[in-house]
Amino acid sequence: MPTTPPRRIDAHHHFWRPARGDYHWLRPDVPALAPICRDFDPADLQPLLATHGVVQTVLVQAADSEAETDFLLSLAEAHPFIGGVVGWVDLSRTDSVATLERWAAEHPKLKGIRPMLQDLSDADWIARAPHPEVMRTLVRLGLRFDALVQPWHLAPLLRFLHDWPALPVVIDHAAKPQLAQGWSCGDWAAAWRSGMAQLAALPRVQCKLSGLLTEAAGPDRAGGASSVASLQPVWDTLLARFGPQRLLWGSDWPVLNLAADYARWIDVSEALVAPLSADEQDAIRCANAARFYDLCL
Numbered sequence: 001m002p003t004t005p006p007r008r009i010d011a012h013h014h015f016w017r018p019a020r021g022d023y024h025w026l027r028p029d030v031p032a033l034a035p036i037c038r039d040f041d042p043a044d045l046q047p048l049l050a051t052h053g054v055v056q057t058v059l060v061q062a063a064d065s066e067a068e069t070d071f072l073l074s075l076a077e078a079h080p081f082i083g084g085v086v087g088w089v090d091l092s093r094t095d096s097v098a099t100l101e102r103w104a105a106e107h108p109k110l111k112g113i114r115p116m117l118q119d120l121s122d123a124d125w126i127a128r129a130p131h132p133e134v135m136r137t138l139v140r141l142g143l144r145f146d147a148l149v150q151p152w153h154l155a156p157l158l159r160f161l162h163d164w165p166a167l168p169v170v171i172d173h174a175a176k177p178q179l180a181q182g183w184s185c186g187d188w189a190a191a192w193r194s195g196m197a198q199l200a201a202l203p204r205v206q207c208k209l210s211g212l213l214t215e216a217a218g219p220d221r222a223g224g225a226s227s228v229a230s231l232q233p234v235w236d237t238l239l240a241r242f243g244p245q246r247l248l249w250g251s252d253w254p255v256l257n258l259a260a261d262y263a264r265w266i267d268v269s270e271a272l273v274a275p276l277s278a279d280e281q282d283a284i285r286c287a288n289a290a291r292f293y294d295l296c297l
Contacts, residue, residue, distance in 0.1 A: 012250025154195025173211030210250030223264030
């Protein structure tokens with residue numbers, strides 16, 4: 001007799017329609033991205049949610065345009081399973097204040113903002129470019145900050161967070177540890193370990209258990225025992241630094257499809273959290289995301 005899957009919130013996924021024209025990174029001429037260069041809409045995801053006990057989701061921006069956020073907010077209005085939206089504005093422009101105020105007044109499902117820091121050539125941008133008026137507006141409106149970063153962004157991110165101590169923050173995809181390079185190659189591992197430790201020392205900083213299979217190498221990407229072994233050092237670090245009360249599970253679907261599928265990522269993440277207590281597992285799967293994004297279950 002089939003068992004009922006545990007309740008889950010997917011704290012990180014995307015929808016997109018490339019014909020909208022603002023997904024500049026999603027290029028069909030890049031072979032590695034070709035499998036996801038098509039429309040991904042609610043109808044594609046809903047069967048997966050039903051199968052795996054996902055009761056709500058957080059829909060996250062994938063284009064650096066306000067128009068895409070308007071598009072995502074319209075999807076959230078039409079689909080109750082979308083509990084929250086993390087959008088985009090240019091944090092350096094004062095006219096973003098009016099945009100944030102409009103969205104907050106019209107769309108209660110707007111939960112946060114995510115600049116696409118990983119795509120900026122200046123790793124120090126977050127520490128120097130955001131306008132204080134825009135940042136004060138984020139805090140005043142109760143919005144969260146999703147940090148899309150890689151290991152070399154962590155030191156500037158820490159400086160930024162010290163300037164804004166009231167801003168709730170979640171680090172997307174565990175700051176993308178460069179697993180395909182290996183732990184002994186380059187200087188990413190030292191920067192990642194040090195940066196994550198310093199960020200985790202701030203109690204308001206959370207971290208998403210998401211987007212990790214696409215950072216792994218070769219056969220470690222596809223799910224199964226090799227994936228669990230590859231991610232174990234990352235998981236051990238996250239658990240030691242953030243604890244089970246500040247980790248949020250997410251799929252990063254459909255980017256996930258470049259490595260594995262929804263079911264395989266759930267299997268991998270379940271293997272990682274298996275030694276924890278039932279309450280701790282529930283916190284990572286569901287309760288932490290509900291609390292952080294103020295979702296109504």
